[in-house]
Amino acid sequence: MENNDTLNEMREQMQALKKKLENQQIVNDRMLRKSLTNRLHSLRVRSSRITMLGIVGMMMAYSFYKSGFSLAFFIVTELMLLVCIVATVLINRNIPSMDTDMVTAAESLAKFKKAYVDWIAVGMPVSLAWAAWMFTEVALRDSFPEDFKLPFIFGCGLGLLIGVTLGLRLRRGIIRSTESLLSDLQELKNE
Numbered sequence: 244m245e246n247n248d249t250l251n252e253m254r255e256q257m258q259a260l261k262k263k264l265e266n267q268q269i270v271n272d273r274m275l276r277k278s279l280t281n282r283l284h285s286l287r288v289r290s291s292r293i294t295m296l297g298i299v300g301m302m303m304a305y306s307f308y309k310s311g312f313s314l315a316f317f318i319v320t321e322l323m324l325l326v327c328i329v330a331t332v333l334i335n336r337n338i339p340s341m342d343t344d345m346v347t348a349a350e351s352l353a354k355f356k357k358a359y360v361d362w363i364a365v366g367m368p369v370s371l372a373w374a375a376w377m378f379t380e381v382a383l384r385d386s387f388p389e390d391f392k393l394p395f396i397f398g399c400g401l402g403l404l405i406g407v408t409l410g411l412r413l414r415r416g417i418i419r420s421t422e423s424l425l426s427d428l429q430e431l432k433n434e
Contacts, residue, residue: 279348279427283338286420289413290335290359297328311386316376323373327366334358349428356421363414374403 301324308317337355339348377399381392 279424280340282420282424283340286417286424287335287338289417289420290331290338292413293410294328294331294335297324297331300324301328311384312377312380313384316380319376320373323369330362330365334362345428349425352421352425352428356418356425359414359421360418370407374399 301321304317304320304324307320308314334355337351337358339351378396381387381395381399387395
């Protein structure tokens with residue numbers, strides 16, 4: 244009789260322990276999902292900054308034409324920035340939301356990372372060609388005064404160097420965040 248009471252007591256304790264463990268897992272899952280949601284939102288915000296910079300660039304490109312650059316340079320600049328904005332928006336669509344399952348979220352995030360990493364293979368050569376064209380326009384066009392050309396080229400070169408440095412730094416941060424999120428999603432998926 245005493246053994247039955249002890250056995251029943253042990254069963255009750257085991258049931259209580261199982262309930263506590265289930266509640267703990269639910270809380271941990273909720274906390275992890277909330278953390279992932281916040282980190283994905285931060286990634287989405289940082290990635291959308293690039294889109295905003297492209298829009299600002301498109302609005303400012305008209306000043307190139309007004310200051311003496313050729314119409315062709317202005318049109319190509321606008322088209323280049325438009326393509327960059329569209330590509331960035333398309334790439335950013337792959338940033339998942341956490342209302343999907345972990346496998347789908349991880350796949351979408353992996354697509355985002357691959358497209359984001361691959362985009363530099365297009366963006367850098369086009370940007371370098373554009374910068375070379377801009378410097379050539381300044382150096383060869385008569386619409387710019389001679390005493391203006393060298394300081395303008397130097398200033399633009401310095402601005403481009405700073406812009407490329409900041410852009411690559413932003414890019415590296417986005418890639419690191421994406422890798423960290425992918426690692427966490429993989430870990431969560433394995434559990």
